Amino acid sequence: MGRESVGISVSKKEDFSEWYTQVVLKAKLADYAPVKGLIVLRPDGYSIWESLKSTFDKKFAQNGIRNGFLPVLIPESLLGKEKKHFAGFNPEVFWVTHSGDNEVGDRLALRPTSETLAYTLYAKWIKSWRDLPLKINFWNTALRAEIKATKPFLRTSEFLWQEGHTVHSTEEEAREEVKKILEIYKNTVEEELAIPVVIGKKSEKEKFVGAVYTTTMESIMPDGKALQMGTSHFLGQNFSKPFEVKFADRDNVEHFAWQTSWGVSWRLIGAMIMVHGDDKGLVLPPKVAPIQVVIVPIYNSDEDKLRVMQKVEGIKEELESTSIRVHIDDRNELSPGYKFNDWEMKGVPLRIEIGPKDIQQQKVVLAKRYNKEKIDLILKDIEKVDLILKEIQKNMLKNAREQAERNTIEISEYTEFKEKMEKGGFFNAAWCGKQVCEDKIKEETGADIRVIPFDREKRYSKCIYCKEPSSMIPIFARGY
Template identity: 70%
Template structure:
């Protein structure tokens, strides 16, 4: 494969360019004609489908149902919760005309769905018998990201999942918040093989309109943080302006308690950055569109017949285990080209079978995570390949955990903090809880509080800025 076709920069030398090349050359996505938008290609969409299918099953198993919301929201509705809407105003795309005719009430292209969903919930909920109401929406959202765009990480339109639930009690709503966050963590760690740190956002960084926001954060190889998903306790902050209330069992009218939560295709961006290497994409088996690619090797018609027969047999055996298997029977390119092509696309396991392998009763396996080769007897095909795929999944997770450990440091001195932040890292530091100190750190270093971990050490320390005693320890980082 020529350098023009393959990845032409090294990951640790030009991370941004490397990332863009992987997105484009691995056929995940391409740039759309409108700045800030991307077109998701089938290979990239398949990864999203895998995540969507897994999470959808988990949500339905816990009593959530899917719904659909339109993309247009009238300005008059958005302004009902003014503080919330103000947080999105700079990013809103507006529809002002229908054909050549100017419309009266401007329509926003959905930046988020709270206002629209809750105006409907107010119509649907009348009694405690209607609760809990737990609806999930697989939507797109639109936010004007014109300047610093990056495929999957920062685009003007993105695929996401947003859940909006209504509960009779505060306790039930808060349980929902934590249950969803744990569901997200399980999905990201077990399927994307990316470790995350869970906790709360600070008051300054929480979702606008929420009582509090829980989050899961990860760090990328370039030292920047990426928010992987959030789950918000909204309290009654939205039920009151949108009149979401119900008659309880004592026939007393009361405002409901609400949550909202979501993840987006940003997870695909994290997947690329965490696991990819200088050859291109590296995919964990559980979300890979193709888990096993079989490359037949032959140089004569006689060999071709024998090899393709064996390859078909192997594929049939593997698909019985619901593995996603592809036979690369392209005759217009060489086996070497195929090897490089599938390595760039990140297929977890390559199987090579030629006439000499058949004579020896074995095949050659090549792992994408470490590029190691091994022989596997045909008689051990099914168990052998299933075991190797599990090893690849686990190895990618362990490598990512090592990255997280290497890039997380505990710092209590602000001069050291500023120095360490230049290297790109998660800095775990004591903070007094005051927004003023948080803002000083942001102004001085460009870093903000990514997460106040649930498992943070409870110990007396002095705030890294004001030196007041505190037991709060937060993780600071620059972010995407």
């Protein structure tokens, strides 16, 4: 009894959407807030975010990027300065119309993104080529009113993210920056979260409103839908002109600057849950797990307890000396079986079980979360835990990659495309580049162009829709 109400009550395979929501809530990553579309991050969820944040911060710093802070309110007059940008975001902006009892003249937007505010300030700060490049990243939240059904981490009206905004004196340097950032994103997501991504460009239709072009990384989820994992935009001079981000070059001629902007959000956490989780709950990659190893002591008498706990403390110290994050589950009132299930729900990568029998044999039992494997480890080999965690991290990426590959297909017949799209997946299909075809495909199959992979930008074939000559093979999929 009780099993159903404590654990996940549906299987990942049969009801993916319900499964996802239950994992988020029951693993205590997040909870719903009293306002539609808003969620609350709990400590277990927030530490995953903190872990990602610290990795990104290190990599950004190595690339000469520093952190700053921007306020949340942006006057309408600023937001509207770049026309297309404004038109794109306007339908989902939250507006502040009053300050206290007084109506404000120029309505204030709760930032849907900060380009317009940042660049107003950049225009003040940048005078000379000596001020460039200017590279600032902002960790904050963005607000975009979601009318559609919301999902924790994947679609919420407020989300945690970082938005980076850089300014360069040359076009080449800005384009290079866009690329560098996307590489940082890809490496981090694959190495930390063990999720494989495909990088490339967005189509004209799908690019960031106001950008010259958008580069993106996309991943496929186990239900066959695509998730945008992060974007890095080349803004050209589209913003520097209306916002007058200008600098005097070495020859004392004034030029408009070249800009980039880029961001990843807590969607990454949602992706991690979907890709790695199973019917027992969350499965965390060791690198981002708040607790990497949980020790469950087993005993049934006071003398046993004493002996076991002594051993357990020793193991903990030894593991911590190699910077492993260890937790001892010393809750006295719960049975070992309950604890096993509890930590599996929370996704802790490795569990150590140790009881009187183990002490007698000078060993412990190791249980790996991601593949449910249970093995014995001789006590004096305890330092191998570090290696095992590394191996888990590696295998999780490998498994995810294999799964992604199984869900990716080459396709050249439109009828087959339509038919198979019902089941989802990444479809490599040729495209002529015309938006009419892109629109028709979206209308008839629900799939859009997720990404045009960099290595498939110059592949010549026939458009899947109109059969006219095509010059690229994008990935089509239904998205989140």
